[in-house]
Amino acid sequence: MRSYPVDEDALLAAMTDIPFYPPYLPDAMHMHNCMEIGLCLAGEGMLHLGREQTFAFSPGALVLVPQGVPHNQMHAGVPLTHWRYIALNEDYLLRRMPRRYQSELAPLLGGAARGGIFLPGGGEGGAQALFSLMFSLREGGILRSAQQEELCALLLLTLIVRQAESTPAVAPCEPEAPASRVPLGPALAYVREHFREDVKIGDMARSCSMSESYFRRLFTKSMGLAPLEYVNRYRVQRSMLLLRITGDPVQNIAARVGFSSIAAFNRNFRRCAGMSPVAWRRMQTGTNPKPDSRHPEQ
Numbered sequence: 055m056r057s058y059p060v061d062e063d064a065l066l067a068a069m070t071d072i073p074f075y076p077p078y079l080p081d082a083m084h085m086h087n088c089m090e091i092g093l094c095l096a097g098e099g100m101l102h103l104g105r106e107q108t109f110a111f112s113p114g115a116l117v118l119v120p121q122g123v124p125h126n127q128m129h130a131g132v133p134l135t136h137w138r139y140i141a142l143n144e145d146y147l148l149r150r151m152p153r154r155y156q157s158e159l160a161p162l163l164g165g166a167a168r169g170g171i172f173l174p175g176g177g178e179g180g181a182q183a184l185f186s187l188m189f190s191l192r193e194g195g196i197l198r199s200a201q202q203e204e205l206c207a208l209l210l211l212t213l214i215v216r217q218a219e220s221t222p223a224v225a226p227c228e229p230e231a232p233a234s235r236v237p238l239g240p241a242l243a244y245v246r247e248h249f250r251e252d253v254k255i256g257d258m259a260r261s262c263s264m265s266e267s268y269f270r271r272l273f274t275k276s277m278g279l280a281p282l283e284y285v286n287r288y289r290v291q292r293s294m295l296l297l298r299i300t301g302d303p304v305q306n307i308a309a310r311v312g313f314s315s316i317a318a319f320n321r322n323f324r325r326c327a328g329m330s331p332v333a334w335r336r337m338q339t340g341t342n343p344k345p346d347s348r349h350p351e352q
Contacts, residue, residue: 055084055085055086055087056084056085056086057086057087058086058087058088058141058303060087060088060143060145061143061147062143062145062274063144063150064141064143064146064200064304065143065146065147065150065151065200065203065204065206065207065208066141066142066143066157066200066203066204067088067141068139068140068141068144069138069140069141069188069189069192070139070141070334070338071136071138071189071337072136072137072138072139072221072231072338073096073134073135073136073164073327074097074131074134074136074137075128075134075183075287075290075291075294075326075327076129076131076132076133076202076278076279076287077242077245077284077287077288077291078128078291079133079288079292080128081126081127081128081129082126082192083126084124084125084126085104085121085122085123085125086119086121086122086141087101087121088121088141088142088143088144089118089119089120089141089142089143089144089147090118090119090139090140090141091116091118091132091139091140091141091142091184091185091210091212091214092114092117092119092137092138092139092140092173092306093114093115093116093137093139093186094111094112094113094114094115094136094137094140094175095113095133095136095137095138095184095185096113096129096131096134096135097112097113097131097132097134097135098110098111098112098113098129098130098131099111099129099135100127100128100133101117101125101126101127101128102124102125102126102127102128102129103117103119103123103124103125103153103169103170103172103256104124104169106126107172108170108199109172109174109297111127111172111174112174112175113175114182114192114268115172115173115174115175115176116172116175116181116185117169117171117172118168118170118172118214118215119162120144120169120170121144121145122270123169123170125170125341126198132146132278133257134264138185139189139191140141140185140188140207140210142207142211151201151208152205162349169195171214171215173203173214173217173218173317177182179215180213180216181210181213181217184206184209184210184213185210187206187221188203188207188210191206195298196279197251202274203283205283208237209250227254234266237264237272237274238262238272238276238277239271239283240261240262241259241261241262241269243261244257244261245256245258245284245288247284247289249285249292249311249312250310250311250312251312252312252314253282253285253312254301255282258273258281272302284324285312286313287322287326289312289313289319289322290311290322290323290326290327291308291326292311292324292348293308293310293311293319293331294327294334296310297312297331297334298335298338302330304316304319304331304335307319307331308331319331326345
């Protein structure tokens with residue numbers, strides 16, 4: 055369970071903007087305490103919706119995941135995959151909305167749609183356009199009250215339902231692992247286990263029973279970046295998790311993920327995220343968190 059902070063008297067729980075940078079960490083199957091609507095802005099990959107449905111996503115794809123429905127995303131975008139999310143308090147929607155609204159949203163609140171809705175990218179659907187407009191209006195300070203955001207959210211849900219009814223069903227697909235990456239599996243596992251240490255290319259190569267020179271060429275061709283660049287991006291990705299869920303000082307986080315100096319951490323973080331760790335944390339949390347050791351590293 056990954057929970058959003060919920061106000062019992064509000065429909066809109068959160069609006070988040072999250073870029074995912076390779077190397078991508080495996081996303082465990084999870085569920086939320088809210089209805090989550092996501093729009094892919096960049097990148098591609100596979101979306102597992104429920105226990106049996108898998109869809110290939112690309113820019114413009116929109117997914118609605120009801121509260122309690124398990125799902126995950128396996129990213130494959132280069133140089134990044136970028137999603138925006140709107141979380142809605144589904145309990146508020148069910149219990150507090152006037153009946154005239156509930157009747158309009160009946161196809162969403164019951165029946166087959168309870169397993170989720172996936173709308174593919176590539177089109178110019180009204181739901182995707184309104185989703186993006188909501189972020190622009192909020193960023194521009196035009197949506198100034200919870201009531202205004204609520205009206206937009208209700209219209210968004212209505213458009214998603216109508217669009218799903220009029221769009222040909224997308225056949226689920228089965229994800230396929232790129233064959234070229236299979237021989238590198240031991241090296242990727244080695245990085246996951248030893249990224250906090252001084253990782254050597256020779257050790258990565260030996261884990262795959264390859265010479266260092268051959269491993270370096272194969273890795274760069276298959277992954278699109280050099281082995282040590284992969285290691286540093288993996289460390290940055292791990293640091294993003296810690297920056298988001300803990301209040302630990304940035305220098306401590308840099309050490310925990312394997313960077314030998316704060317300068318190296320800042321340099322690599324900027325290369326991946328386009329901003330400093332402090333600025334990225336502020337953007338994600340909307341505040342400057344205080345140190346908190348209650349959250350274990352995952």
